[in-house]
Amino acid sequence: MQQSSLCFGQSSEIIQLKDAEIELLPHFLPAEEGGNLFENLLEAVDWQSETIRIAGVERLVPRLTAWYGDKGASYTYSGVIHHPIPWSEQLLALKKRIEQVCQTSFNSALFNLYRDGRDSVAWHSDDEPELGAKPIIASLSLGAPRSLQLKHKKHKDLRHKLTLTSGSLLVMRGDTQRCWQHQVPKEPAITEPRINITFRNIVTNHK
Numbered sequence: 477m478q479q480s481s482l483c484f485g486q487s488s489e490i491i492q493l494k495d496a497e498i499e500l501l502p503h504f505l506p507a508e509e510g511g512n513l514f515e516n517l518l519e520a521v522d523w524q525s526e527t528i529r530i531a532g533v534e535r536l537v538p539r540l541t542a543w544y545g546d547k548g549a550s551y552t553y554s555g556v557i558h559h560p561i562p563w564s565e566q567l568l569a570l571k572k573r574i575e576q577v578c579q580t581s582f583n584s585a586l587f588n589l590y591r592d593g594r595d596s597v598a599w600h601s602d603d604e605p606e607l608g609a610k611p612i613i614a615s616l617s618l619g620a621p622r623s624l625q626l627k628h629k630k631h632k633d634l635r636h637k638l639t640l641t642s643g644s645l646l647v648m649r650g651d652t653q654r655c656w657q658h659q660v661p662k663e664p665a666i667t668e669p670r671i672n673i674t675f676r677n678i679v680t681n682h683k
């Protein structure tokens with residue numbers, strides 16, 4: 477069941493799932509602006525290929541990443557410490573618009589580049605301690621549409637699938653990270669790239 481509402485003049489859908497607070501603004505960025513931003517970021521971002529260690533074995537992360545943020549907003553993700561790249565003027569302006577819609581502030585953002593459908597992100601929750609107990613995560617998608625799958629951690633029958641199109645903004649709050657995992661599965665038929673930016677707030681003096 478989905479409800480529609482208006483959020484700052486934007487159409488938005490509440491994704492109604494147990495133990496989750498998820499809202500999708502399908503047209504957060506107008507198509508032309510989203511397309512321009514996508515081209516710009518593809519060129520301008522210093523995309524990195526990272527390795528992670530799983531059970532003692534080094535593996536390449538199946539996507540390219542970059543970490544932007546305020547000074548000091550360092551973040552450990554999949555066992556890798558990310559020191560932030562300072563915001564550009566353009567990214568700072570984008571961050572402000574997203575903060576207004578979400579009514580919160582963000583001090584960092586993880587950028588993912590899925591070069592094509594062979595790139596992916598595996599099941600996880602954005603529940604690292606530095607994000608605090610009930611993190612608000614705002615996820616902007618640009619470029620090729622990709623599926624985001626969600627599964628409840630306890631109730632194995634509870635699953636959901638969304639398609640994240642270019643210019644859409646997905647906002648996750650409350651218990652979403654504590655109770656659910658999400659992934660962007662491989663979709664080998666997709667040949668076009670996609671960029672996803674998740675805006676986050678790193679709590680610097682967490683326990």
Ligand SMILES: O=C(O)CCC(=O)C(=O)O
Nearest residue numbers: 586588597602660672674
């Ligand atoms: O690409 C996406 O839509 C999700 C990315 C994600 O889950 C993450 O960066 O934590």
Ligand SMILES: [Fe+2]
Nearest residue numbers: 600601602658
């Ligand atoms: Fe995530």
